[in-house]
Amino acid sequence: MARAFTPLAVLAMLLFAIAPFYVASAPDEQTMGLIQRVFYYHVPSAMLLFLSAFVCGIGSAVFLFKRSAAADRVAVAAGELAVAFGLIVLITGPMWARKAWGVWWQWDARLTSSLLLWMMFVAYLLVRRYGGPGSEKLSAAMAIFGMANVPFVYVSVNFWRTIHPNTNVVMTLGSGMRGPFWFCAASFLLLYVLLLTLRRRLEEQRASVEQLYLALDD
Amino acid sequence: MKRRVMTIVGVMLMTAGSLVGVAQQPPAGQAPGDFLPVSSLPAVEQLPAAPLMIGAYAVVWVVLLVYVWSIWRRMKKVEGELADLRSRLQSR
Amino acid sequence: MTQFLRVAWIVMRKDLTVEVRSREILYTTVFFAASCVLVFAFALVREGRPMEDAAAGILWIAIAFAGTLALGRTFERERQTETLRALMLAPSDRPAIYVGKLLGILLLLGVVELVLVPMVALLFNAPFGASLGWLIALLAGGTLGFVSVGTLFAAMLVRARSRDVLLPVLLYPITIPIIIAGVRGTVALLQAVPDEPMARFWAALLVFFDVVFVTLALWTFEPLMTE
Numbered sequence: 312m313a314r315a316f317t318p319l320a321v322l323a324m325l326l327f328a329i330a331p332f333y334v335a336s337a338p339d340e341q342t343m344g345l346i347q348r349v350f351y352y353h354v355p356s357a358m359l360l361f362l363s364a365f366v367c368g369i370g371s372a373v374f375l376f377k378r379s380a381a382a383d384r385v386a387v388a389a390g391e392l393a394v395a396f397g398l399i400v401l402i403t404g405p406m407w408a409r410k411a412w413g414v415w416w417q418w419d420a421r422l423t424s425s426l427l428l429w430m431m432f433v434a435y436l437l438v439r440r441y442g443g444p445g446s447e448k449l450s451a452a453m454a455i456f457g458m459a460n461v462p463f464v465y466v467s468v469n470f471w472r473t474i475h476p477n478t479n480v481v482m483t484l485g486s487g488m489r490g491p492f493w494f495c496a497a498s499f500l501l502l503y504v505l506l507l508t509l510r511r512r513l514e515e516q517r518a519s520v521e522q523l524y525l526a527l528d529d
Numbered sequence: 530m531k532r533r534v535m536t537i538v539g540v541m542l543m544t545a546g547s548l549v550g551v552a553q554q555p556p557a558g559q560a561p562g563d564f565l566p567v568s569s570l571p572a573v574e575q576l577p578a579a580p581l582m583i584g585a586y587a588v589v590w591v592v593l594l595v596y597v598w599s600i601w602r603r604m605k606k607v608e609g610e611l612a613d614l615r616s617r618l619q620s621r
Numbered sequence: 622m623t624q625f626l627r628v629a630w631i632v633m634r635k636d637l638t639v640e641v642r643s644r645e646i647l648y649t650t651v652f653f654a655a656s657c658v659l660v661f662a663f664a665l666v667r668e669g670r671p672m673e674d675a676a677a678g679i680l681w682i683a684i685a686f687a688g689t690l691a692l693g694r695t696f697e698r699e700r701q702t703e704t705l706r707a708l709m710l711a712p713s714d715r716p717a718i719y720v721g722k723l724l725g726i727l728l729l730l731g732v733v734e735l736v737l738v739p740m741v742a743l744l745f746n747a748p749f750g751a752s753l754g755w756l757i758a759l760l761a762g763g764t765l766g767f768v769s770v771g772t773l774f775a776a777m778l779v780r781a782r783s784r785d786v787l788l789p790v791l792l793y794p795i796t797i798p799i800i801i802a803g804v805r806g807t808v809a810l811l812q813a814v815p816d817e818p819m820a821r822f823w824a825a826l827l828v829f830f831d832v833v834f835v836t837l838a839l840w841t842f843e844p845l846m847t848e
Contacts (some may be wrong), residue, residue, distance in 0.1 A: 316533055317533070320533070320537060327541075331586075348582055349581075349582055349585040349586075352585065352586060352589050353585070356589070375841060375844045375845065376844055391596070395592055395593070395596045398592050399588060399589050399592050399593075402585075402588045402592075403585040403588055403589065406581045406582075406584055406585045406588070407581070407585060409581060410581050423801075424798075427794050427797055427798070430794045431794040431795065434790050434791050434794055437787070437790055438781075438787055438790070438791060441782065441783045441787070442778075442781045442782060442783065442787060443781050443782030443783070445780065445781065446781060448777070448844075448845055449774075449777050449778065449781060449787075449791075449845075452773065452774070452777060452841055452845055453791055453795075455837065455841060456770065456795050456834070456837060457794075457795070459833060459834075459837060460795070460798070502593070505537060506537070506593075506596070506597070506600075509533060509534065509537065509597075509600055510600055512533075512604075513600055513603055513604050513607065516604070516607045516608065516611060517607055519611060520607055520610050520611055520614065523611065523614040523615065523618065524614065526618060527614060527617060527618060527621075
């Protein structure tokens with residue numbers, strides 16, 4: 312895994328270098344025109360927000376029930392990435408909305424639920440930082456409940472009336488758009504895996520520091 | 530470890546650079562003022578879309594770069610501590 | 622199973638006995654909830670008439686705030702008398718302790734709501750009496766969901782730093798969907814012609830939430846409370 316890091320990073324670099332050109336070659340969307348191209352970065356980031364929520368939740372569950380410190384390290388990395396990609400989604404979304412719908416924000420189901428999901432993982436990080444000793448377990452509980460909220464987020468748009476594009480959009484993309492979209496999605500996913508590995512490594516180093524402090528005290 | 534962080538930073542900067550290159554090309558036949566307002570919100574001003582779109586892409590890069598930088602900063606601190614502790618252990 | 626229920630019953634009875642003797646949490650929570658309603662009334666009333674649907678929103682906000690307060694106080698009392706550790710040391714099913722505390726706080730909030738609902742109905746001319754059954758269903762479902770998550774978080778925060786501020790920080794994002802469902806359902810009931818199918822939909826959603834959250838809480842209580 313460690314050996315593969317640099318070649319994969321180079322690959323990610325190539326993918327991201329090509330992505331904007333690929334996106335520019337996609338056909339214009341009928342009603343929204345240029346601004347719709349935000350979609351190619353907004354939607355993969357949203358997918359990664361949800362993926363992070365799941366990874367953090369599952370890691371936290373494994374940490375709580377199997378007492379695995381490694382799982383907790385993956386969980387905190389995924390938690391930070393959820394906040395980072397959620398921030399991207401919540402900033403690019405309103406920028407897209409301002410042009411396409413005329414308003415920065417709409418209190419419909421999908422937007423509200425995404426905001427809530429993001430806030431849950433901000434709360435996750437807050438508890439870890441300010442909860443004092445033993446806060447890993449507290450934040451793990453928060454992540455599990457946060458993860459349980461994800462299906463609700465995804466399904467909510469189908470239960471309530473909303474001006475947010477229906478979840479079927481991705482599956483029914485025109486052929487010209489499908490290529491750039493999945494390309495961007497793949498590039499983002501690769502970047503995500505690399506960032507997760509990096510962040511997890513940081514946690515491992517911190518754990519080593521703690522062990523060394525203990526060894527020093529002996 | 531530091532090398533990995535630098536590689537990721539390299540990825541970001543390269544793609545940011547190529548994005549700037551793409552943005553120089555005029556968008557495919559789309560004049561900024563040509564959008565029809567959404568029919569249910571007639572009071573919308575005619576905003577040019579390009580700044581918003583470029584801004585959105587810029588936000589993506591900024592957030593990711595800041596995050597990678599914050600990992601790098603913390604990594605430096607931890608590695609400093611590790612080196613310090615190891616030398617203290619050895620000198621015992 | 623009966624052992625489980627017995628333990629839960631004993632824990633609940635203990636809480637209620639302590640509360641009945643001092644009535645501290647009950648009085649302060651009821652008064653706090655009433656003040657909340659008044660604050661929101663002054664904020665949201667225009668020209669002597671409340672904004673549309675304000676009554677439903679104010680009711681549920683008051684329940685959420687009062688609930689957070691009650692949860693914090695209940696476990697603060699346990700912490701000060703160090704009875705939580707004694708409870709944990711007891712040779713019984715840990716989740717049974719959780720259920721016992723949950724039932725106690727649920728009853729407390731139920732009494733608070735008994736005071737709140739008539740008060741809101743009076744102050745805002747809200748026709749709650751028209752479909753009282755559905756209102757009770759919504760309140761029961763919503764309060765159970767809120768308290769189930771709240772009891773878990775309050776219990777696990779007992780030994781944490783910054784526990785006072787962390788409880789709302791953790792609780793509100795998770796329970797906002799419950800509040801949304803409760804408010805929307807109540808609004809449906811307060812229409813000129815009560816929209817009962819809508820209220821039934823929201824009540825069903827609340828039941829779904831309750832099942833998910835109570836199950837999750839029962840499942841995670843044990844590993845969370847052990848060192």
